[in-house]
Amino acid sequence: MADSPAPTADLPFRILPALTDLNREFWTAGTRGELRFLRCNACGYYNHPPTAVCPVCHSKDLAPSTVSGRATLHTYTINHQAWMPGPELPYVIGIVDIPEQADLRLTTNIVNCAHDDLVIGMPMRVTFEIHADGEDVIAIPLFEPDRTSA
């Protein structure tokens, strides 16, 4: 599906991110099935949310880098409040740890998991929800239990 990814079926309403030169790869690489973060070529630091200067070594030589897509569940909440149009209630908001770097985290939605099965520390993997809006095709990175993990 590299050239023209099909939008995910039965999409919930989502407010999409404003794309910039710095964040475009993060929000669109999922159309190719990849989770990418801006990374410093000089020192290797994954810089998220992305900024033009590496916060560790101050290099401006940064480029998107693909990670494994694996994660562990750092914490979660089952949201019952209708803040805005969105996924069917109740839905799960989580923060996942990205294993490639100790302080690399994402706020996300946890999907394909019964609420009773949620356990902090459980292995997760990325899955993308594809939204088309105007000229943009945006892949929202969601996480589901990684049942292939040992």
Place this chain on the structure above:
Amino acid sequence: MSTFIEKQTVISGAGQSDIGRRLFRDPLELTLDACLAAIADAGLTTKDIDGVATYPGPMSIPPGFSGAGVVDVQDALRLELGWWSGGIEAPGQLGSVINACLAVAAGLATHVLCFRSVYEGSAQGTKGRASTMPGSGGGGSFRASGFMEWTLPFAAPSAAPWIALMAQRHFHEFGTTREQLGQIPLNARKNAALNPKAIYTDPMTMDDYLNVRMVSTPLSLYDCDVPCDGATAVIVSHVDTVADLAKPPIHVEAVGTALRGRPSWDQFDDLTTMANRDASAQLWGRTDLTPADVDLAEMYDGFSFIALTWLEAMGFCGHGEAGPFLEGGTNIARDSGVLPLNTHGGQLSAGRLHGYGFLHEACTQLWGEGGPRQVAGDPEVGVACAGGGPLAGALLLTTHR
């Protein structure tokens, strides 16, 4: 310790407007009611006020979040100012008061009027909280940017789920329970019953708390504060003016403003604590007093869990130990606890006056003006702490030096 310049400043007066769930009153009028009350309380006149500080300054979004800015008040009272400052980039809501302390100590002003004004209750009207969410009125073309870029696409637009994520992590690491956390709203409601300005005063039981609807696990409706209308003001004065003042001064013994972790609700290094960890440590480094000297604590409870983290951050219990500290509620009880907490009902029951309500109550108690809710034993040392997540500012206050 006398070199820390906040010790050259005092709180000389405090005032508050009417407070209500929805007053439908002009927000500048409410603001001026609080400001004039504070000026009179200090025994001063508008001619004496030569500084103004506020948080967050003029803002139209979210609705009702700011009832007035500095220049609104300056013009309305025809003040002549040597210094002024308003803005949302500060160490929490009380960062504006701490700014005033620094300005007074630096000689830029002698009597600074500090205020915080909200009318969220009226502004939300019957449309509810959803009407305040980013993009709620923007139609399909709205795109998220800034910090919201990382939360809005996941339908997490509110601090409720952000704080819930932290609370769940705290529960996981330390075994904290809803029954323990629930002592904060129960204690607030009990104290609010003795506060004529409180919003919610009906008795609340642990069963009520455990059975009310969930908002974002583990936080339920009663873990969330209540939007309201109202304004609060205090006067920060130079200690050299105390002979001119109407009331005994409340000394600013130490302040804390530090922000050392990432300024984010999800990227902070330890999600079981907040920026208040570092602001509190800084505060205790600026005084010879210790947590054992504190007679009462007024701590931000925009969500109950934030107050829990303030208890730990300020050293009233160890990190991760707030659950056992709160167990049964006796430690924080106004009438018999080792640390009376949120003696006016906090924002949970007395309304989201947004930070300044805690400072107002700390002063009220230290002046012995608490009426039916006055803490016994002539309290001499109190803390006022405001802000959650990356926002944290705290003041340690004493009745004598």
